[in-house]
Amino acid sequence: xxxxxxxxxxxxxxxxxxxxxxxxxxxxxxxxxxxxxxxxxxxxxxxxxxxxxxxxxxxxxxxxxxxxxxxxxxxxxxxxxxxxxxxxxxxxxxxxxxxxxxxxxxxxxxxxxxxxxxxxxxxxxxxxxxxxxxxxxxxxxxxxxxxxxxxxxxxxxxxxxxxxxxxxxxxxxxxxxxxxxxxxxxxxxxxxxxxxxxxxxxxxxxxxxxxxxxxxxxxxxxxxxxxxxxxxxxxxxxxxxxxxxxxxxxxxxxxxxxxxxxxxxxxxxxxxxxxxxxxxxxxxxxxxxxxxx
Amino acid sequence: xxxxxxxxxxxxxxxxxxxxxxxxxxxxxxxxxxxxxxxxxxxxxxxxxxxxxxxxxxxxxxxxxxxxxxxxxxxxxxxxxxxxxxxxxxxxxxxxxxxxxxxxxxxxxxxxxxxxxxxxxxxxxxxxxxxxxxxxxxxxxxxxxxxxxxxxxxxxxxxxxxxxxxxxxxxxxxxxxxxxxxxxxxxxxxxxxxxxxxxxxxxxxxxxxxxxxxxxxxxxxxxxxxxxxxxxxxxxxxxxxxxxxxxxxxxxxxxxxxxxxxxxxx
Numbered sequence: 001x002x003x004x005x006x007x008x009x010x011x012x013x014x015x016x017x018x019x020x021x022x023x024x025x026x027x028x029x030x031x032x033x034x035x036x037x038x039x040x041x042x043x044x045x046x047x048x049x050x051x052x053x054x055x056x057x058x059x060x061x062x063x064x065x066x067x068x069x070x071x072x073x074x075x076x077x078x079x080x081x082x083x084x085x086x087x088x089x090x091x092x093x094x095x096x097x098x099x100x101x102x103x104x105x106x107x108x109x110x111x112x113x114x115x116x117x118x119x120x121x122x123x124x125x126x127x128x129x130x131x132x133x134x135x136x137x138x139x140x141x142x143x144x145x146x147x148x149x150x151x152x153x154x155x156x157x158x159x160x161x162x163x164x165x166x167x168x169x170x171x172x173x174x175x176x177x178x179x180x181x182x183x184x185x186x187x188x189x190x191x192x193x194x195x196x197x198x199x200x201x202x203x204x205x206x207x208x209x210x211x212x213x214x215x216x217x218x219x220x221x222x223x224x225x226x227x228x229x230x231x232x233x234x235x236x237x238x239x240x241x242x243x244x245x246x247x248x249x250x251x252x253x254x255x256x257x258x259x260x261x262x263x264x265x266x267x268x269x270x271x272x273x274x275x276x277x278x279x280x281x282x283x284x285x286x287x288x289x290x291x292x293x
Numbered sequence: 294x295x296x297x298x299x300x301x302x303x304x305x306x307x308x309x310x311x312x313x314x315x316x317x318x319x320x321x322x323x324x325x326x327x328x329x330x331x332x333x334x335x336x337x338x339x340x341x342x343x344x345x346x347x348x349x350x351x352x353x354x355x356x357x358x359x360x361x362x363x364x365x366x367x368x369x370x371x372x373x374x375x376x377x378x379x380x381x382x383x384x385x386x387x388x389x390x391x392x393x394x395x396x397x398x399x400x401x402x403x404x405x406x407x408x409x410x411x412x413x414x415x416x417x418x419x420x421x422x423x424x425x426x427x428x429x430x431x432x433x434x435x436x437x438x439x440x441x442x443x444x445x446x447x448x449x450x451x452x453x454x455x456x457x458x459x460x461x462x463x464x465x466x467x468x469x470x471x472x473x474x475x476x477x478x479x480x481x482x483x484x485x486x487x488x489x490x491x492x493x494x495x496x497x498x499x500x501x502x503x504x505x506x507x508x509x510x511x512x513x514x515x516x517x518x519x520x521x522x523x524x525x526x527x528x529x530x531x532x533x534x535x536x537x538x539x540x541x542x543x544x545x546x547x548x549x550x551x552x553x554x555x556x557x558x559x
Contacts, residue, residue: 278464
């Protein structure tokens, strides 16, 4: 066994890469169906949207790029599905410059196609991308048409039926930001702190730890932390709205629930690597001490 | 003509004053920094004062602070343009001098030109950069879906491979601090995923025990994230905010002048 571990420690790292590839890809191609347990911050987000009334407005902001799309796409899509099921109107915006608008357009097209009764301009509006996120958010407290004079198609905001009666961010019941980087924090500091609009955030797993401070301070209403948060949301959504369960049972489309299988396997692999590496480290240190003695 | 006080004041402060500043700078280089500092002071003070003074000319919908926000949005768009100019300049220089990796600069410039021209084409034809009226992708979206998105995802996904390799070779319990980090990381990694259920899957008698242990680990993970992590993050955020506030005060008061990009004696 010690000889085997010593050999493992000098293993060419390309073997490790191959092992990781197989470990991640296999559960995505052949889902295991591992259970997902829900956390308080995700349940709080879900219950708040469940309590909204038909006609209320939710602002969904796509503040991420393709690099974190497997984590952020499922959460943004799940929130949109929940809103449309509950006849809650949706405003879409994008503040992430590197590919955010393309992802938003694709997600909106995908989810709205699942609800054939929806009408653009009455049930949802895509405001498109705007640069200078912090200044735009601050300005939303005065009026939405200032920073967004037209929608993504160039149609003046004033001509869109849904926008009548939505003058500024105070008329929005909730902002959900699927965010990577600092944009999520700006929603808290520029919008919630100044205008009181509740915020739910869907950060990547790597940036989720910092948002616990905002959750504890009551400045965030809820959080969907990374792919795990998205998988929790999918579970809650499929449980509360059986008609939506079909979107999460298909074997072809990627879902966060499916992604969690891959994440579980890779966490197991990385933990095994850490244990193996530390075992060899302590063995080598003990041998060195014995040699010195 | 609309001669609101706020609008006139903004034109004076950010239109006429800079012109006077440029003229002064041309006549006497030592005066070059004066007007930019004044502009910095006003640009910093106006939004702060607007928070506390509920006067229409300051904090109203068309007040000075709101207009400054809109100007900032326009300026941010110009920053993107500056970024493009910078990329073109640097890449062209690299290609011209045949520096190491110059073929990558050719690929970069080609990508910029092709994607940019498709974007301009979308703007000129009115189709935008999303979908055509028949639901098919615009040329810009086609490039984005088939090149940009897969490439960015690929670069980011490489992290998984490097993290696995690094965890194997470098994540060691060398001292007390590293050991605490290692244990916390291990617990969070186990608690965030149904790892125990996965390991117990081939052994049915262990399923119930694995499920309850997994629940306990999940709660422990939430406690770690909520309490020690939340407290540390609060400290970091408050510290960073205080630092940013003090830097802002230095800029507003004209003490911090690094952003002016001036030489010695100016």
